[in-house]
Amino acid sequence: MKAAAFAYARAASVANALELLTAHGEGAKVLSGGQSLLPAMNLRLLSPELIIDIGELDELRGIAVNEGIITIGALTRHADLLKSPEIAAHAPLLTAAVAHVAHPAIRNRGTIGGSLAHADPASELPACMLTLAASMIARGPKGERRIAANEFFAGIYETALAPQELLVAVELPVPPKNSTHFFHEFARRHGDYAIVGLAAQAFVRDEQFADLRLGFFAVGDRPLLAMSARKLVDVAVTPKVLSEASSALDDELAPLEDQQATPAMRRHLARVLLARCVSSLLGRADLGTGASP
Numbered sequence: 001m002k003a004a005a006f007a008y009a010r011a012a013s014v015a016n017a018l019e020l021l022t023a024h025g026e027g028a029k030v031l032s033g034g035q036s037l038l039p040a041m042n043l044r045l046l047s048p049e050l051i052i053d054i055g056e057l058d059e060l061r062g063i064a065v066n067e068g069i070i071t072i073g074a075l076t077r078h079a080d081l082l083k084s085p086e087i088a089a090h091a092p093l094l095t096a097a098v099a100h101v102a103h104p105a106i107r108n109r110g111t112i113g114g115s116l117a118h119a120d121p122a123s124e125l126p127a128c129m130l131t132l133a134a135s136m137i138a139r140g141p142k143g144e145r146r147i148a149a150n151e152f153f154a155g156i157y158e159t160a161l162a163p164q165e166l167l168v169a170v171e172l173p174v175p176p177k178n179s180t181h182f183f184h185e186f187a188r189r190h191g192d193y194a195i196v197g198l199a200a201q202a203f204v205r206d207e208q209f210a211d212l213r214l215g216f217f218a219v220g221d222r223p224l225l226a227m228s229a230r231k232l233v234d235v236a237v238t239p240k241v242l243s244e245a246s247s248a249l250d251d252e253l254a255p256l257e258d259q260q261a262t263p264a265m266r267r268h269l270a271r272v273l274l275a276r277c278v279s280s281l282l283g284r285a286d287l288g289t290g291a292s293p
């Protein structure tokens with residue numbers, strides 16, 4: 001199928017993109033890498049009147065680390081994140097996660113801003129933003145605002161961005177030195193959207209979690225920062241403690257049914273991921289098998 005007819009404008013600057021967005025409102029769609037927008041248009045799931053191509057706005061591209069904050073421009077491509085030494089050094093969870101986003105051809109065009117604005121609940125990067133306590137920087141007709149990741153994702157393909165706003169960058173606090181991470185997803189093939197995934201970051205002291213952030217994806221209509229992680233912090237993690245955390249996690253999940261999995265299967269896989277994550281981060285092989293509460 002082909003897309004319905006649409007008008008096309010190449011934005012000359014961020015200000016120009018914002019003018020166009022303000023003038024056309026919900027009839028317009030921003031085009032970044034086009035890896036989600038164009039398939040949706042070709043399937044006639046979306047039929048915008050106007051496409052505003054921001055792909056040449058170099059000011060929205062790049063990675064910088066200053067005073068404990070990593071700033072990533074919205075147009076930074078997945079491929080750039082994957083090979084960035086700054087990201088590998090300061091946010092290795094992101095490097096691990098991006099390797100699972102689609103395939104090289106898609107990573108060469110797809111952007112972090114497009115992935116976050118698209119807000120697919122099975123996407124890797126939105127969950128990483130929750131885990132890494134990111135802020136999204138949105139610019140609109142009234143200026144700039146920062147939106148915490150836990151307020152940004154509002155449902156399937158829904159975010160807190162207003163139709164006249166552009167996502168211009170994300171900011172991540174540099175995790176404390178000696179933080180560790182875990183990333184794993186179940187997918188039918190490497191590069192497919194996840195059936196269930198987990199992006200976790202931890203700080204381990206004296207064989208206990210001093211901090212643990214668990215960002216699950218494909219377990220509901222949006223990524224989930226699991227509060228059940230608290231049950232594992234500042235305690236000696238025994239199989240019983242893990243089992244209680246696993247039950248608490250189950251209460252937080254609201255998995256959906258699709259062609260890939262039933263809700264029950266997603267719940268099971270989330271518990272398996274939790275056990276593997278805790279086992280891996282604490283270096284405790286005895287905890288890694290517990291799937292059932």
Ligand SMILES: Cc1cc2nc3c(=O)[nH]c(=O)nc-3n(C[C@H](O)[C@H](O)[C@H](O)COP(=O)(O)OP(=O)(O)OC[C@H]3O[C@@H](n4cnc5c(N)ncnc54)[C@H](O)[C@@H]3O)c2cc1C
Pocket residue numbers: 029030031032033034035036037038039074100101102103106109110111112113114115116117118122123124125161165166167168191192193194
């Ligand atoms: C075969 C295939 C497999 C894929 N597998 C995965 C996968 O495993 N994991 C995964 O996460 N993704 C996957 N994707 C999606 C891919 O990662 C996209 O690159 C990404 O979701 C969107 O990025 P983009 O730059 O291409 O955005 P676009 O397609 O250009 O835009 C996506 C949406 O975001 C909006 N938008 C874009 N940029 C901005 C901005 N700066 N401000 C406001 N709104 C904006 C657009 O209007 C549109 O609604 C896959 C895609 C394909 C085709």
